[in-house]
Amino acid sequence: MYEPLAERMRPKSLDDYIGQTHLVGKGAVLRRMIESGNISSFILWGPPGVGKTTLAKIIAEQTKVPFYTLSAVTSGVKDVRDVLERCKQDSMSVFSKGRPILFIDEIHRFNKSQQDSLLGAVENGTVTLIGATTENPSFEVIRPLLSRAQVYVLKTLEKDDLLKLLDRAIHTDKMFSGHEVKIESTEALLRYSGGDARKLLNILDLIMQSIGANEPFVINDSIVTEKLQQNPMAFDKNGEMHYDIISAFIKSVRGSDPDAAVYWLARLIAGGEDPKFIARRLLILASEDIGLANPNALLLANATFDALTKIGWPEGRIILSECTIYLATSPKSNSAYNAINSALQYVEQSGNLPVPLHLRNAPTKLMEQLGYGKNYKYAHDYPGNFVKQDFMPAGSGNPVFWIPGINPAEAKAKDRMDALWGKKTDNT
Numbered sequence: 001m002y003e004p005l006a007e008r009m010r011p012k013s014l015d016d017y018i019g020q021t022h023l024v025g026k027g028a029v030l031r032r033m034i035e036s037g038n039i040s041s042f043i044l045w046g047p048p049g050v051g052k053t054t055l056a057k058i059i060a061e062q063t064k065v066p067f068y069t070l071s072a073v074t075s076g077v078k079d080v081r082d083v084l085e086r087c088k089q090d091s092m093s094v095f096s097k098g099r100p101i102l103f104i105d106e107i108h109r110f111n112k113s114q115q116d117s118l119l120g121a122v123e124n125g126t127v128t129l130i131g132a133t134t135e136n137p138s139f140e141v142i143r144p145l146l147s148r149a150q151v152y153v154l155k156t157l158e159k160d161d162l163l164k165l166l167d168r169a170i171h172t173d174k175m176f177s178g179h180e181v182k183i184e185s186t187e188a189l190l191r192y193s194g195g196d197a198r199k200l201l202n203i204l205d206l207i208m209q210s211i212g213a214n215e216p217f218v219i220n221d222s223i224v225t226e227k228l229q230q231n232p233m234a235f236d237k238n239g240e241m242h243y244d245i246i247s248a249f250i251k252s253v254r255g256s257d258p259d260a261a262v263y264w265l266a267r268l269i270a271g272g273e274d275p276k277f278i279a280r281r282l283l284i285l286a287s288e289d290i291g292l293a294n295p296n297a298l299l300l301a302n303a304t305f306d307a308l309t310k311i312g313w314p315e316g317r318i319i320l321s322e323c324t325i326y327l328a329t330s331p332k333s334n335s336a337y338n339a340i341n342s343a344l345q346y347v348e349q350s351g352n353l354p355v356p357l358h359l360r361n362a363p364t365k366l367m368e369q370l371g372y373g374k375n376y377k378y379a380h381d382y383p384g385n386f387v388k389q390d391f392m393p394a395g396s397g398n399p400v401f402w403i404p405g406i407n408p409a410e411a412k413a414k415d416r417m418d419a420l421w422g423k424k425t426d427n428t
Helices: 030-035 050-062 078-091 112-123 159-172 189-191 197-209 221-230 241-254 258-270 273-294 297-311 315-331 335-350 365-369 408-421
Strands: 042-046 067-071 100-104 128-133 150-153 181-183 217-219
Touching: 030 042, 030 050, 042 050, 050 100, 050 128, 067 078, 067 189, 078 112, 100 159, 112 128, 159 181, 159 189, 159 197, 159 297, 189 197, 189 221, 197 221, 217 221, 217 297, 241 258, 241 315, 258 273, 258 315, 273 297, 273 408, 297 315
Parallel strands: 042 128, 042 150, 067 100, 100 128, 181 217
Antiparallel strands: none
């Protein structure tokens, strides 16, 4: 049976593991945990092909404890209960080397009842849970389970990581023996890989399958592009194209092309994508890319998500289509997105500046004597329900975070702010 290059290249130890140094580098949290052998429950959150499953398998190899795996795509509540029963027996065995580990791939696809079935075993120590997900656990994992498992974020692999993987593959895998290897350029290889180790190795696999037994193995931009255009699904062996289609969908809405947006929506639907996954992306788009240019977009996107839970499938496709077209045809602004990013950057640089005394509450007599709330001006006591006063910490210099977008709705808001504050929100 043919084993894909990506599987053959899966590292067996932390020393061979590429990337995620913030988690497994020298002295990092997961490395310390693995080396100590004291594994607590956690969830690995990150894009595909960055080493989530590999990390779980390395833990299993190094700890030597009973290790069970479930795929949330194919497993039901009965499967979970059966595995937990085996874990319970293992933990009670006199030959047990430690608490069993249960690895659940794509844990975000477990429904509430499936996740509920894990709680008792995780809480009482019957099993150590390791989950892997490409979706934000805050939305996809129930709160009681989240409170019992730390979340670790894995990052897209950097260029140097991918080049190191390429070098390791061509120098260690048997597939390349007997072939002269020529690496002429890597820009296309890295671009199509998109920080995904599995994608890079699948591309190498695809190119190798197209050459003869004694022909040189050549990597350059034109060869990579040509082979992927000829047979894109061969490259997408594990469904990674899903993420490319989502990217195209988001960018089509952002780019105000309703026809392209509906086309990519149809591709997602035809591919069996979870409707709620699509609805969440529309919610994010409504705030990130439309925002204050049309605040009703967020209301419609939220109503879309709610309606999907009531209507179900397949009629839900119509609701998604309506929302997609509405967002694609709406005016665009990312001013709210930029504002919060700028404010967070400022907070990181400036630290915890003290709240001005006049903005603090004074629930006790002592606080009142210390000046809490003194000289605060209640806006509704003044004409137009507005009065100028300082709302930022002393010494901050009153930085501007919100730069209004160029659209009618924000122009109106800008004019009002200019009338109240002067040119505080000038976007020139």
